[in-house]
Amino acid sequence: MPVDPKPTVRRRVLGTNLRRLREEHGLLLEHAAEQLSCYPSKISRIESGQSPVRPLDLKALLDLYGVKDEVTRAGWLSLARESRKQRWWRVLEDRLPQDFLDLIGLEEDTSYCRGFQPGIVDGLFQTKEYAEAVIGGGSAGPLDENGQTKLEVRLERQKALTRSENPITVWMILGEAALRQQCGGVGVLRDQLLYLIELARLPNVTLQVLPYSVGAYRGGPTSFKIYRFPEPSSMEVVLLESHISHTYLENPKDIGFYADIFNYLRAAALGELESQALIADIAKEADK
Structure with a gap:
């Protein structure tokens, strides 16, 4: 074998x-x-x-x-x-690190994801222009070859939300800072916010905002995601992203720790309709 x-x-x-x-x-x-x-x-x-x-x-x-x-x-x-x-991303093995390929596999193979992004819109929800700004890191001009590959993969990953068979269910909490950081400029941010409202109306997407008014909160400004695999597996995996790598935690104690933090954050965050209203208000501010 x-x-x-x-x-x-x-x-x-x-x-x-x-x-x-x-x-x-x-x-x-x-x-x-x-x-x-x-x-x-x-x-x-x-x-x-x-x-x-x-x-x-x-x-x-x-x-x-x-x-x-x-x-x-x-x-x-x-x-x-x-x-x-064989999955579509396997042809990219010589162009992307293995931990990033694992992330693609998680979003392709899991049925449910919940997570927290305090300072940036999550990659699954990004518009093309916003993603270009994030990947480019503020650098002027077009993306280099590596950046372009990352952009194409990010856009391909997003199809997990709208695929015809078993689209992934996502419950995401965004920090208010993620809605105000002008990645790509005011116009790009406005379009991104309007796109978030569209996504929030999908039956498989739950979007909440953790407002500034909450103050200090449990877990601090650390982004994470918890992926759950469909039956018969009962397995969950926690993803921690950094600037240079992705870390995957499979220990039940680690998963329980981040699950508790998520439950705290979803209780502290605005409800779905309130969150959409805040996103719309910030988008209007960008028009001024």
Whole structure:
């Protein structure tokens, strides 16, 4: 079985959940290997996402782990099929860092995302002109080749919101500063704000604003996202973005910590209609 040093996010999720099932039943790698008549190293590669799992092997593992419900088994087999597919972003492996490719995979493969962006409009919600300004970092002139690649990928990522099958559900909280920072100038910001109002009307988008009036708040000005994978996986992943890299947290304690912060922020933020009203007011101010 081939070893992939850069497994897809979905394959890693499949492997992680198979390991969870095995450990819940108190079984060792050797027990799973005996079920498949293979070496434990093969099970280890499957659980780490480095190797795909064949449908026949997956069915045998599900038998061992006591997964008998036909609907649940069908979900596992579907997850395995999807994990073997080559995704559109794989052709960019030599042009973008792996942690950024993982981000694309998260947005393509997850069903739900909630997060907080205190000082900038989230990449999933950015207009082309706003994204150009953010990627360019205030530099004059057109984007260089690397910047242009990032722009094209960002716009492609946004299709997850409006794809015909299973669009990702997003609940995003923006800090008021994100609505006032004039990335690209007044006109670009105004158009971006109006676009936010359009997106907020989508059935799969919830948008709230954390106003300045809240004052100090729990968690501080740190952006984060929590991605949830569809059933049968119960896995969630926290994404922390910095200027040079993306960090992914999969430990349940870390996920619980950021989930608590998100719940605090959504309670402190304006409601959906109030948020849209504030965004519209700031857009009007930009017209003056």
